[in-house]
Amino acid sequence: xxxxxxxxxxxxxxxxxxxxxxxxxxxxxxxxxxxxxxxxxxxxxxxxxxxxxxxxxxxxxxxxxxxxxxxxxxxxxxxxxxxxxxxxxxxxxxxxxxxxxxxxxxxxxxxxxxxxxxxxxxxxxxxxxxxxxxxxxxxxxxxxxxxxxxxxxxxxxxxxxxxxxxxxxxxxxxxxxxxxxxxxxxxxxxxxxxxxxxxxxxxxxxxxxxxxxxxxxxxxxxxxxxxxxxxxxxxxxxxxxxxxxxxxxxxxxxxxxxxxxxxxxxxxxxxxxxxxxxxxxxxxxxxxxxxxxxxx
Amino acid sequence: xxxxxxxxxxxxxxxxxxxxxxxxxxxxxxxxxxxxxxxxxxxxxxxxxxxxxxxxxxxxxxxxxxxxxxxxxxxxxxxxxxxxxxxxxxxxxxxxxxxxxxxxxxxxxxxxxxxxxxxxxxxxxxxxxxxxxxxxxxxxxxxxxxxxxxxxxxxxxxxxxxxxxxxxxxxxxxxxxxxxxxxxxxxxxxxxxxxxxxxxxxxxxxxxxxxxxxxxxxxxxxxxxxxxxxxxxxxxxxxxxxxxxxxxxxxxxxxxxxxxxxxxxxxxxxxxxxxxxxxxxxxxxxxxxxxxxxxxxxxxxxxxxxxxxxxxxxxxxxxxxxxxxxxxxxxxxxxxxxxxxxxxxxxxxxxxxxxxxxxxxxxxxxxxxxxxxxxxxxxxx
Numbered sequence: 001x002x003x004x005x006x007x008x009x010x011x012x013x014x015x016x017x018x019x020x021x022x023x024x025x026x027x028x029x030x031x032x033x034x035x036x037x038x039x040x041x042x043x044x045x046x047x048x049x050x051x052x053x054x055x056x057x058x059x060x061x062x063x064x065x066x067x068x069x070x071x072x073x074x075x076x077x078x079x080x081x082x083x084x085x086x087x088x089x090x091x092x093x094x095x096x097x098x099x100x101x102x103x104x105x106x107x108x109x110x111x112x113x114x115x116x117x118x119x120x121x122x123x124x125x126x127x128x129x130x131x132x133x134x135x136x137x138x139x140x141x142x143x144x145x146x147x148x149x150x151x152x153x154x155x156x157x158x159x160x161x162x163x164x165x166x167x168x169x170x171x172x173x174x175x176x177x178x179x180x181x182x183x184x185x186x187x188x189x190x191x192x193x194x195x196x197x198x199x200x201x202x203x204x205x206x207x208x209x210x211x212x213x214x215x216x217x218x219x220x221x222x223x224x225x226x227x228x229x230x231x232x233x234x235x236x237x238x239x240x241x242x243x244x245x246x247x248x249x250x251x252x253x254x255x256x257x258x259x260x261x262x263x264x265x266x267x268x269x270x271x272x273x274x275x276x277x278x279x280x281x282x283x284x285x286x287x288x289x290x291x292x293x294x295x296x
Numbered sequence: 297x298x299x300x301x302x303x304x305x306x307x308x309x310x311x312x313x314x315x316x317x318x319x320x321x322x323x324x325x326x327x328x329x330x331x332x333x334x335x336x337x338x339x340x341x342x343x344x345x346x347x348x349x350x351x352x353x354x355x356x357x358x359x360x361x362x363x364x365x366x367x368x369x370x371x372x373x374x375x376x377x378x379x380x381x382x383x384x385x386x387x388x389x390x391x392x393x394x395x396x397x398x399x400x401x402x403x404x405x406x407x408x409x410x411x412x413x414x415x416x417x418x419x420x421x422x423x424x425x426x427x428x429x430x431x432x433x434x435x436x437x438x439x440x441x442x443x444x445x446x447x448x449x450x451x452x453x454x455x456x457x458x459x460x461x462x463x464x465x466x467x468x469x470x471x472x473x474x475x476x477x478x479x480x481x482x483x484x485x486x487x488x489x490x491x492x493x494x495x496x497x498x499x500x501x502x503x504x505x506x507x508x509x510x511x512x513x514x515x516x517x518x519x520x521x522x523x524x525x526x527x528x529x530x531x532x533x534x535x536x537x538x539x540x541x542x543x544x545x546x547x548x549x550x551x552x553x554x555x556x557x558x559x560x561x562x563x564x565x566x567x568x569x570x571x572x573x574x575x576x577x578x579x580x581x582x583x584x585x586x587x588x589x590x591x592x593x594x595x596x597x598x599x600x601x602x603x604x605x606x607x608x609x610x611x612x613x614x615x616x617x618x619x620x621x622x623x624x625x626x627x628x629x630x631x632x633x634x635x636x637x638x639x640x641x642x643x644x645x646x647x648x649x650x651x652x653x654x655x656x657x658x659x660x661x662x663x664x665x666x667x668x669x670x671x672x673x674x675x676x677x
Contacts, residue, residue, distance in 0.1 A: 195368055196401035198388040200466065201418030210414075214405045 022274070029267035030060040040263050064268035073252065074269065078276065080247040084163065084238075085231040088170035092227045093220065095171055096178030100219075101212075103179075104186040115183075118176050130169055130240050137165050137241070161243030169237040174230065178223035185219025186212070218291040225284035233273055249273055308518060310343035317380070319344045319470065319502055320365065325374035327360055327526075334360040336526035337374070347496050347503045349513035351549075352523035358506045361523075362472050365504060366395045379469065389418075394468040398475040400459035402447040408458050409434070409443040415466045433461040436495060453484050460492075464499060473505040477512060489515045510550045514538065522546050538598075540582065543677045547596040554602065554642050556595040560674065563587040568674040570595055573638040579614045581672035597672030602644035604632055605664050606656055613669040618642065620661045632657065634665055 031040040042059030045052040068074045103114045121129060136142045137160040144156035159165050189212060197207035235250030242248070249269065256266035310316040318341035327335040334357045342348045350358035363369045364376055367388035376383050383391065394415070402411050412433050416426045434440045437457035442450055447458065456476065463471055476492070477485045493516050496503050507513050513520050514534040521531045522545075530542045541547035544555060556579065558572030568583035570593050581595045609615055618634035621641065625648075632644045644665050657663060 190399060190401065192397045192399050192401040193403060195366075195388070196395070196397055196403075197414070199366060199393075199395045200415030200462070201389045203389060206418070211403060215403075217405075 025267045025270055027060070028263050029064055029265075029271050030062065031264045032059070032061075032063065033262050033264055038263070039261050064264045065272070067265060068268055068272060073247075074249075074272075077247045077249045077252045078272070081232055081234075081249040082276075084166060084170070084246075084248060085228050085234075088167050088174075088231050089224050089228040091167055092171045092174055092178045093224060096175055096223060097182055097216075097220070099175070100179045100182035100186055100216075103183050104189070118179050122176065126173065127236065130173065130237055133165070133169055133172065133241055134160060137168065160241065161246075163242065163246055165241035165243075166238050166246055166248075169241045170227075170231050170234065173237065174227040177226040181222040181226065182216055182219040185216040189215055218287060221287045222284070222291070225280055225287070229277055229280055229284070232277060308345070310346070311341065311519065316343060318342060319346075319379060320504075321375075321377045322361075323375045323377070325364070325371045325376060327357075327364065327369060328372045333526050335364075335371070338526070338528060340521065340528060340531065342502065342504065344502055345500055347493070347505070347516055347518045349517035349520045350504065350506045350523060351510060351513040351520050352508065353549075354508060356523040357526040358508075358523050359474060360526075362395070362474055362504060362506045365470065366393055366472055367391050392469040393472060394463040394466055394470075395472040396459050396463040396474065396476050398478060400447075400455050400479075402455060402458055402462070404447055407444050407446055408439060408450065411447070411458055412462045412465050414462065419466065429465060433465050436464070436498070437461045452479055453488070456480060456488065460495070464495070464501065467499070468501060470502045470504065473503060475507055476505065477507075477509075485512070486515075492516055514550070522549060540673050541596060541675070544594050544596065544675050547673070547675065552599050552643065554595075554597050554599060554672075556597070556640065556642070556672075558593060558595065560587045560589060560591045560593050560676075563589070567669055568593065570674060573616075573636060573640065575637060576616050577614075579616070579672070580669040581614075581674040582670055583674040587674065587676055591676055594675045595672045596675055597667055599631060599643040599645040600629075601671035602642065602665050602667050604634070604644040604646055604657060605666065606661070608664050609666045612666040614671070615664055615666040616642070617662065617664050620657060620659055620663055623657070623659065632663075634663060 028040055031042065033039060034041040042056045044056045048055070099118070103111060103118075106114055134141070138144075139156040139158065139160070141160070143159070144153075147153045148156065159168075193211050193215070194207050197211045198204070202210060233250050233253075234248060235254055238246045238248040238251050239254070242251075253266055253269050253273070256262050256269060260266075320340075320342040322338050322340045325335055325338045326333065336357075338357075338361070350361055352358050360369060364371055365378070365383075367383065367386060367390075370384055378391070378393065403414065406414065409430050412430045413426050416429055421429075430443075431440070434443055437460060439454060439457055439461065442454060442458075447455055450458070456479070460476070473492075477488055480488060489512060492503075496516075503516075505513070505516060514537075517534055519531060519533055520537050522529045522537065524545055530537060530546045532540075532542075537546060537550055541550065541553075547553045548555065556570070556572050558570035558579070560568050561571045561578055562569040563583060563586050566582060566584055567580055568587050569578040569580045571578045572595070579595050581597065587593060603609070608617075616636060618636040618640075620632055621635045622633035624631040624633075627648070629645050629647045632646070634642050634644060636642065642665060
């Protein structure tokens with residue numbers, strides 16, 4: 001009984017904070033818009049008893065999901081989000097791996113400081129950090145002033161309000177999520193494995209490719225999912241740094257909710273996004289399990 | 297070994313043959329890490345097909361010596377040559393030297409067979425030759441059944457053999473073994489020692505083994521270098537090291553020994569006598585060099601060479617008397633600890649050829665100890 005109570009705590013937590021909200025969103029996605037409060041119909045009227053439930057049930061339909069397939073805005077936004085998430089995950093990996101590798105190679109007394117530098121940005125508001133990139137990337141921003149100042153370019157580069165700015169924002173924001181798992185994987189690596197590889201005829205570089213990289217694979221996978229999953233639904237970064245051409249599903253979702261006040265369609269968008277993300281989340285969990293097994 | 301070689305060298309002792317070229321030469325090698333001198337002006341020759349053991353306590357520099365042979369460290373001063381070639385600028389991956397690491401350093405993401413093939417693949421050998429060689433190595437260490445297992449799916453002893461097979465796969469001129477049996481339990485260690493010797497003989501590879509376990513070094517090695525504080529204290533065959541240690545340090549480090557302190561009263565003719573206690577006769581032991589009269593010296597004699605008896609033995613050179621302080625029954629033999637009149641403790645070992653109830657010697661009994669004039673050595677350092 002005691003054990004049952006202990007196990008039930010996380011399940012109750014999930015039920016209250018994930019499943020119930022999800023079911024509410026799912027229900028709204030099956031409703032129709034209405035100029036009312038709340039702005040959708042039907043609403044369940046318990047006072048009418050069984051008849052009320054039946055009426056409520058009859059009012060639900062798949063209309064909004066059909067609508068998502070009819071207007072090409074939505075699937076274009078999903079695809080564009082997917083593309084941006086994949087590219088920024090790869091960019092984050094390319095920047096993050098050398099940082100993690102450098103950290104493991106640094107002298108022991110330096111490591112806590114380096115680790116601190118990776119975590120430090122979290123101590124400032126995410127919104128402020130993203131917003132300050134506007135000051136760096138705008139046409140009159142610090143970057144352009146610097147490049148013009150040293151005579152590298154004559155005309156300011158247009159970076160802000162383009163997808164490039166979004167990539168920079170995502171890489172910057174999610175870098176710690178990539179660096180930390182890779183660092184953890186690399187730090188466990190036994191130095192003598194590299195010596196053994198060299199002893200058996202590898203150059204430093206081939207030893208890296210044949211030993212270091214494969215053994216940090218779990219960290220790379222974990223880091224990539226930790227970046228990819230939130231980047232896919234990212235709203236703040238494209239809203240602040242992206243332009244009118246930057247199409248991301250998070251932005252579409254926001255507009256449906258707050259600009260159009262079309263809660264049912266917005267909910268349908270959210271439900272589909274969740275379904276898309278379930279695949280990488282499941283893969284991520286598998287990777288974590290595999291890692292735990294290998295660690296035994 | 298070919299027949300001709302057998303005829304010319306009935307005993308394997310290349311170090312005694314001045315025309316034999318050593319495979320490895322350390323010439324005045326010094327290695328410093330900051331202020332710490334790990335290897336101090338060391339010169340030594342190691343010959344082909346030797347099973348050479350570097351023996352010493354931790355921190356004596358033996359691992360540094362091995363890592364210099366592997367190319368993982370470079371000497372601060374002096375030169376190391378392998379097969380006549382100066383190795384100072386040769387990186388580990390360009391040496392015909394392979395190493396078996398103390399931690400085994402098996403690649404956890406590769407199977408047993410892939411681990412063994414790793415070095416062969418770096419040499420870009422054709423796939424069928426690699427497969428054949430891997431198969432051969434697996435048979436050598438009797439692990440054919442485990443070829444597709446990952447290192448974490450096999451036992452410690454099997455991992456040790458995979459590591460050995462992997463380091464032998466490229467048929468190196470020289471194999472370095474860093475505490476190869478350290479992680480195995482005692483029984484398995486003994487079996488593996490004999491296996492190692494067999495493999496060394498079959499492959500004809502020169503082995504250099506680092507160990508702090510004197511029993512292991514005695515069992516496997518053709519010669520042992522006893523090290524202390526970055527210097528080699530003595531290099532000799534296991535028997536010589538045991539029977540005729542050159543210093544008190546070596547005598548004490550290898551096996552059990554009685555160290556009787558005294559003063560030299562007579563020397564010459566390969567022997568020396570020391571006077572060591574009032575009322576006891578002088579003791580004679582081996583001393584190849586003449587030692588000046590009056591020098592402080594130590595007679596080192598192994599417990600198993602000391603005979604214990606209840607009556608004063610007749611016709612022996614060395615005899616002394618004392619009281620039985622302790623008896624340690626070890627099954628196949630017993631160790632007696634005897635206290636002499638001046639408080640010196642001396643150990644004597646006797647094989648238990650009779651049942652325990654029949655033996656005459658017991659606690660607090662006055663007994664006589666005796667040994668021959670070649671049983672002990674007189675040491676001045």
